Amino acid sequence: MKYKISLFLLFVFVLNSCQNEDEKRRAENEKEAKKNEVIFNKINKSWSFIDEPINEISEQKVNSWIEWRDFLNELRDKPRKTIGAFQKKSAAISKKAMALNTNIPPEFNIPQIRSRISILITKVRMMDLFIHLNQIPSEKVTFLIGEINKELVSLERQMDVVNVKSKIPKEEGEEDFLRMLDTARAIPNETTAPIPGKNIDPNTPKVE
Template sequence: MKYKISLFLLLIFVLNSCQDENEKRLAENKKEAKKKEKIFDNINKAWVFIDEPINEVSEKNEREWTEWRDFLKEIGEKPRKTIGAFQKKSAAISKKAMALNNNIPAQFNQPQIKSRISILITKVKMMDLFIHLNQIPDEKVTFLIGEINKEMVSLERQFDKIVEKSKIPKEQGEEDFLRMLDTTRAIPNTTAAPIMPPPRNIDQNSPKVE
């Protein structure tokens, strides 16, 4: 009889323990789901990129530079519903950003443009890295979205500066001066001391004119 009572009590204890574990697991799952929902909401709210050209030069680049057009199109398409959709979109943006190193228009194939593209790519790749972590640091992702927008504006303004600089007419006489400078450099140096003929031997016995 005592054995049956002990067994019954043990069974009740086990059942209670299992119930407590299930309740604890459900509470943790609910907490984790709420946390992920908050992360999704934060990223979804911050996911706003400047996908429209900010000046005429950028509009022209969008028409003529395929990689730039593809990049703007990619960032302009906002994902929906799940964090997985944002992860997929981030990877696609990173791929399009890397392609900006290709086929840069000749006018903009300059160090100041390349350096800004490099910075933009770095920040896009950082965002892609953070958003794919198991524990997503949403504050870093949202911060980088803002930084990416800043780098895009900086890049587009640099496009405009290069075009505006190319329109500035040279000062009157500047081209002639530069041309003369090049011509002068091409003329060999003729200011060296003249070569004197060697002295002749003078006969000391020859008659001298008084």
């Protein structure tokens, strides 16, 4: 009889412990779900990129620069419903951003444009890194969304500057002058050979 009572009490204790663990686990899951909901809402509210060209030259490049067009199209489609959808979209944007380094139009393949593309890629990849962390720092993700938009504007304005400068007529003779400078830079510096001195006869009469 005592054995049965002890066994019954042990069973009640184990059952009670399991119920406590379940309640604790359920409370933690609810807490995590609420936290993820807050993160999702913050990112969802801030997820807005400049996906349309801001000037004429940028719009023209949408037709001829495939990587630029694909990147803007990727920015245009906003994910829905879950944080996982935002993570997937972020990875896709990062991939399209890195492709901007290839097939840059000749007129834009200059340091001023390439440096802005590099900065844009860096910030996109940082956003992708943060949004894939186990504990997502939503403040950093939303901040980087704003930074990416700033870099997009900076890049498109620089495109416009390059286009405007290319239309400024050069003064007469300027191109020839620039070619001469390039040629001069291309000629290696050579040490001038010393002119050998002549042996002068000390008895030679001098003309006064």
